[in-house]
Amino acid sequence: MSRTMTTVALPRPVPPHRSASSIVTLTSPIAIEPINTQQVSSAAPAPIPNKHIPVCPTGPAPVREPNTPPPSPAREDAPRRISLLCPPSKFERVESGSLAIYKISPGDVAAALDYISRQPLPDPSQVFPWLHGLHPSNHIQQTFFMSRSKSVRQMPNCLRGITVVKADGDLSVARLKGAIAPNELLRPDSEGEFVEVDPREGFSVRNFQIQAAKTAVTSDIIVYGEDASLVRKLGWEIASAQSKWRKKHDSAPKYHTFTCVSPFMDFENKHSGIVATDSEGRLTGSVVDFFHQERAEMYAMTKATEISRNVWMGPTLDPGGEEERRYDILIECSDLGRLNPAALQAIAEGSSDDETPLHLDFPSSGSILPPTWSHAEADGILDTCKWLWHLSHGSVPTKSDADIDGDSSMSDVSEATEVEMCRPRKILIHCADGYTESTMLGIAYFSYSTGRPVHQAWLDLHTKMKRNFFAYPTDVALLTSIAARLLHESPVCADMSLLEITNLVKNEPRWLTSLDGSFPSRIVDYMYLGNLVHANNPDLLKAMGIGQILSVGETAMWRDGDLEQWGPDNVLVVEKVQDNGIDPLTKEFEKCMEFIGTSWSAQRNCDFGPLPCGRVAKCYYLHR
Structure with a gap:
């Protein structure tokens, strides 16, 4: 297994609360060789999720043979077979010229896939960097790979896989394990030729x-289907290729x-x-998809x-679906979105009981x-938060609180001594993936509605509400700038003095200064995946209850x-494992797993005390 990512080293400014003299490196720096990025073309193909799921496990051959009988007796000195399809002498041969x-039966297909899945x-x-794509x-x-591995490897001769084509x-429907479509390997409108997939330009080690x-x-290639003429035609095209x-x-x-x-x-x-998908188009669960x-x-x-209360965060729902009808108002956060609190105000002050969700x-x-x-x-962000509060709580300021233009006064909710009660509305703040575009509004409203300072x-929102999110450094600056107003105008803080609110806001933790907007991603409850910026912010890790750090190929700088x-x-x-698509991780797995296992067994000995939510801290791991 090889790492298929690359790291570009850029100068990182030292946060204001750190002096350059107080920074120490956890280890000696790792040099990252520069490449001429000016030659990289913008036309490089964009990586997409891997379509082809390999059936072979990584790592060395197992010490013990699998508890299944071999396909045929073999002498001790006979070379180990890597595929039941080679040599193909047991199968019926059909010739056409050269x-x-x-021909292969379903039973032999299943046996061949099972056997090869157990080979190292x-x-x-x-096989790398050939698998990354090396167009002449x-x-x-x-140049990138030749300068690092001294020679660019041609097509490896050590591989004999099985590719299944429907x-x-x-x-x-009717999809077998790992099956792909013909157009994924054959050129269209050709008399049997493989597609040329190596990128002609651009640089990438993520060409999934x-x-x-x-x-x-x-690979040996298996073509299957119920249409005999179509299967045979495709079989001859692949044999020609x-x-x-x-x-x-x-x-x-x-x-x-x-x-x-x-x-x-x-x-x-x-x-x-x-069988991955049955003939009715249903996932069987027998194969990991x-x-x-x-x-x-x-x-x-x-x-x-x-x-x-009555405000949710989540992904964009299917239009007109049952889930969408659970909500009265759906607010989509997007690059094309605009600040429009007046629309929320109009809904709150309107008398319509239309049950159709409003977008x-x-x-x-x-x-x-x-x-x-x-x-x-x-002002637009604050007004949005306030009208979200009114709508979700079924309240609206009375007309006595309106200004001369007829708009509701939004100076301070505590000043509105009278409110009219109406039907509380259920509101969904959403975006495509449920967190990337909606994070800024989510944090702003969560602070406003709970009376918590922004930090x-x-x-x-992450540790208690279990929400993942992704903000930007600009969001950190924006939200901290309006942090005092969020609390001052929050109904939850109506009884707090301006001095008390100011003290809450000014006592920001040290980790906020270094925050780039994102938190490490929760993989499971005890394991997080983070980046070098997170590793360089130990105060943030402590606040999250993280107790151990596993850093791969990067050098963190601490005070x-x-x-x-x-x-x-x-x-x-x-050390010495960089995200360059060349350095393999396989030799480091055992050490990493031993560290994680040791840390897991010692989780109750974490020195960082309780998490902010009051429960005992587990030992989490930050892996880069």
Whole structure:
């Protein structure tokens, strides 16, 4: 396994509360070789989620053989088979000129996939950087890897995988484990040629979108389907593509094409373990579908939660769906959104009992930029919070509190001695993923509606309300600038004096100064994934209850005394492994897992005391 990410080193300003002389490095700095980024083309293909899920586990061969009988007796000195499809002598051969394809049954398909899934993968150095994509014309990609690995590896000869292709290309039904569509490996309108997927320009070590085609040319290929003529036609095209590939690459091993023409019911009834989607289009759960699993986990992670009375945060819902009808008002945060508290005011003061959900918008996180933002924008945020409060609580200031223009006075809710009661409205603050664009409004309203200062709202929204979010440094500056007004105009703080509110706001914790807007991401309750900025903010980690740090390939800089306070045994830095797409992590796994295991067993000995929510701190891990 190889890391497929890259790190670009940029100078990072020292936060105001740190003096340069007080900063110490946890380890010696790791040099990152510069590359000529001016040559990188903007036309580089954008990475997309990996479509092809490998069935082989990583790591060395298991010490003990799997508890299954071998396919046939073998002598001790016989070379270990890496695939049941090579050699293909047991399968019926069909010839057409110089080409040949082989017929295979559902049972043999299942056996071959099971066998290869238990074989060890080759050492990463044998297959990378070839798998990253090395087009002959892409000089910057070639130069980057050649300058680091001294030689650019050609197509590896150590691979013999299995690529499964569904002949009709419809992967929404009757899909086998890891199956792909024909257009993912064959050129359209060609007489059997593999697609050329290596990017011609641009630099990237995250070319996940090319992996299906890259592995196909180093695989035996199984074509399946119930339409015999379509399966055979595609089989001959793939066999032709394999033949042309061998002529182009003299040293390439000989891979074979297999066709399986059987009712899909045979797989469902007898080999359900390799059926990912049944003939009705339903996920079976027998095969891990990472794309579906990611969507499910993202939904669970970002699903709407009530952060304050009748106000939820969550992802954008399907229009007209049952979930959407649960809410009276839906506020979408986006780059095209605008401040429009008057629309909320009109709803609060209107008499309509229309049950159709109302849709409004609001600027996304990071779109209101200090120092260019105006007092009108600050007023708009405050007014939005106030009308959200009125709508969610079923109240509205009486007309006696209106100004001469007829607009409700928003100077201080505590001054409104009379309110009219109306039907409380359920409100959803939403964006596409449930947190990225909506974070700024969410934190602002959470502070306003709970009376928490901004820094405490930021922390509690994550640790207590279990909301993930992503803000920007501009949001930190904006929210801290209006922090006093959020509390001063909050109904929760109506009994507090201006001096008390000022004291709450001015006593900001040290970690807020270094905050870039984001928190480490919660992977599970005891493990977080963060970046170097988070690692350089130990006060934030302590506030979150994080007790151990595992830092891979990066050098954190702490103030004098921080490491001693943290405890050297609670920090592990793995050096000489950079995010450059070359350095493998496999040799470091054992050390990292041992550190995590040791830390987990010692979680009750954490020295940082209780979390802000009052429960005993667990030992979390920050992994970079």
